[in-house]
Amino acid sequence: IPNIAGWADMKSQNDPRHKAALEAYASAMQAARENRELMIDDQKFLAGDQWPDDVKAARKGRPIQTINRLPAFVDQIVGDARQNKPSIKVHPAEDGDEDVAEIYAGLIRNIEVESNADYAYDTAIEHSSSFGFGAWRITTDYCDAMTFDQDIKIERIVNPMSVLFGPAFQPDYSDAPYVFVVESITRDEYKRRWPKADLTTFDSGKSDPNWQNGEMVQVAEYWYKHHEPATLYLLQDGTTTTDAPPEKAMIVSSRPTEIVSIRMCVLSGAEILEEKTDYPGKYLPIIGAQGKEDMVDGKRILRGIVRFAKDPQRMYNYWRTIDTEQKALAPRAPVLVTAEQIDGHEEQWKRALTGNLPFLTYNNEQGAPMPQRLNAGLPDNQAERAAMLAVDELKSTTGIFSASLGEQGNETSGRAILARQREGDTATYAYIDNLGRAIRHSARVIIDLIPHIYNTERVIQVMGVDGQKTLERINATMEDGSKVNDLTTGKYDLVVTVGPSYATKRIEALNNMVEI
Numbered sequence: 001i002p003n004i005a006g007w008a009d010m011k012s013q014n015d016p017r018h019k020a021a022l023e024a025y026a027s028a029m030q031a032a033r034e035n036r037e038l039m040i041d042d043q044k045f046l047a048g049d050q051w052p053d054d055v056k057a058a059r060k061g062r063p064i065q066t067i068n069r070l071p072a073f074v075d076q077i078v079g080d081a082r083q084n085k086p087s088i089k090v091h092p093a094e095d096g097d098e099d100v101a102e103i104y105a106g107l108i109r110n111i112e113v114e115s116n117a118d119y120a121y122d123t124a125i126e127h128s129s130s131f132g133f134g135a136w137r138i139t140t141d142y143c144d145a146m147t148f149d150q151d152i153k154i155e156r157i158v159n160p161m162s163v164l165f166g167p168a169f170q171p172d173y174s175d176a177p178y179v180f181v182v183e184s185i186t187r188d189e190y191k192r193r194w195p196k197a198d199l200t201t202f203d204s205g206k207s208d209p210n211w212q213n214g215e216m217v218q219v220a221e222y223w224y225k226h227h228e229p230a231t232l233y234l235l236q237d238g239t240t241t242t243d244a245p246p247e248k249a250m251i252v253s254s255r256p257t258e259i260v261s262i263r264m265c266v267l268s269g270a271e272i273l274e275e276k277t278d279y280p281g282k283y284l285p286i287i288g289a290q291g292k293e294d295m296v297d298g299k300r301i302l303r304g305i306v307r308f309a310k311d312p313q314r315m316y317n318y319w320r321t322i323d324t325e326q327k328a329l330a331p332r333a334p335v336l337v338t339a340e341q342i343d344g345h346e347e348q349w350k351r352a353l354t355g356n357l358p359f360l361t362y363n364n365e366q367g368a369p370m371p372q373r374l375n376a377g378l379p380d381n382q383a384e385r386a387a388m389l390a391v392d393e394l395k396s397t398t399g400i401f402s403a404s405l406g407e408q409g410n411e412t413s414g415r416a417i418l419a420r421q422r423e424g425d426t427a428t429y430a431y432i433d434n435l436g437r438a439i440r441h442s443a444r445v446i447i448d449l450i451p452h453i454y455n456t457e458r459v460i461q462v463m464g465v466d467g468q469k470t471l472e473r474i475n476a477t478m479e480d481g482s483k484v485n486d487l488t489t490g491k492y493d494l495v496v497t498v499g500p501s502y503a504t505k506r507i508e509a510l511n512n513m514v515e516i
Contacts, residue, residue: 115154
């Protein structure tokens with residue numbers, strides 16, 4: 001994400017919308033700067049950059065080992081999330097229909113399968129459990145090049161650091177007023193999409209040079225909630241409307257309200273490249289999934305399991321390096337001799353450190369002991385013991401113990417092993433639970449879009465909980481004028497449960513029946 005300083009040029013100064021977008025970005029970046037710096041450091045640490053630069057410089061020419069144990073802890077959380085898939089259930093609310101609710105649920109399951117939503121969910125839980133934040137997005141696209149029908153899709157966001165939400169207090173970011181998504185594209189793609197846009201501003205230095213990097217140009221999607229004041233009328237027949245009725249006698253009551261709509265514009269460093277004001281939904285289509293949160297002096301700090309596991313991992317690397325260094329130096333430890341004992345044999349003794357000589361000769365000096373090799377450093381078991389203590393601290397800071405990692409512990413019975421595994425699952429369940437909350441909001445966004453995207457008579461695929469697909473005709477008009485499977489009317493709500501998949505439940509049921 002680029003820095004705001006020096007962004008605007010004359011174009012942006014003359015466009016108040018672009019200026020307002022830059023101010024919103026600057027405000028969000030200022031609030032999130034500390035979190036983002038910590039998250040980027042966590043990312044680098046998890047990727048293996050675990051030795052400080054000053055320590056590397058001090059140990060130049062000496063062993064430096066990085067035995068990264070943290071991915072195993074992250075994989076444990078991600079693996080639990082993959083085995084316990086979230087299940088979305090839709091039920092009718094106001095004016096809803098039970099059969100249509102089943103179609104809604106089956107359609108959402110089919111959307112997840114067709115758009116590989118599990119990629120998005122798995123990527124988000126890996127990021128949120130590692131450094132505290134993950135994200136994906138809801139998009140719409142035409143079914144094919146020769147139709148006007150559209151489908152809803154779920155797309156993963158590979159780099160969550162490209163996403164910047166406005167101030168939000170909910171863990172699923174549903175209350176955020178706006179969100180930025182920064183994307184890098186080539187110069188050719190930039191000119192193809194916006195042939196009339198001026199690219200010279202990136203070369204002239206009038207806009208932030210961080211927006212342009214060689215052949216890549218950065219642009220930002222700015223999604224925001226537009227609030228329009230209105231008056232809500234309650235009519236005599238019980239209906240409500242924001243349009244003033246022709247006769248005042250029809251009005252029972254009225255009150256001020258506001259209509260929330262979603263708008264989007266694509267920004268360069270100097271101007272608005274394109275706008276979208278007809279987005280059909282009322283929710284931001286960018287979904288955020290957070291890790292654990294801490295409130296520190298009124299600030300919300302997000303973190304994953306890497307944050308507090310850094311010091312134990314550094315200790316482990318250090319003691320394993322010391323152990324390796326000691327063992328490597330053991331056969332080459334210095335020898336205590338007198339000058340007279342090696343007089344004339346200096347070259348032979350020098351080569352003893354680099355070569356495997358079959359023997360060493362020395363001058364027998366009266367009263368002097370035979371040459372003896374000195375011990376190098378601490379005994380090996382002390383470094384190994386310190387490394388094992390660091391491993392225990394790794395488990396304590398992450399809440400994931402040996403049983404959860406598949407290691408052999410001191411548990412002897414299967415029940416004891418399961419109990420220890422459950423302790424690890426409980427300690428890390430916050431990440432999976434927050435993923436479930438994000439998926440619930442994602443389904444809420446999809447339910448809000450369905451009446452606008454699937455609003456014509458067509459045949460769609462729906463999927464049952466058992467993975468079987470069927471075809472359903474929606475919005476079909478009957479001879480009497482009524483509609484069958486009308487997805488454009490009624491309100492629907494949802495619940496999300498996290499648990500074993502349908503196949504796992506079948507296996508568990510079979511095992512239970514066999515035992516009976």
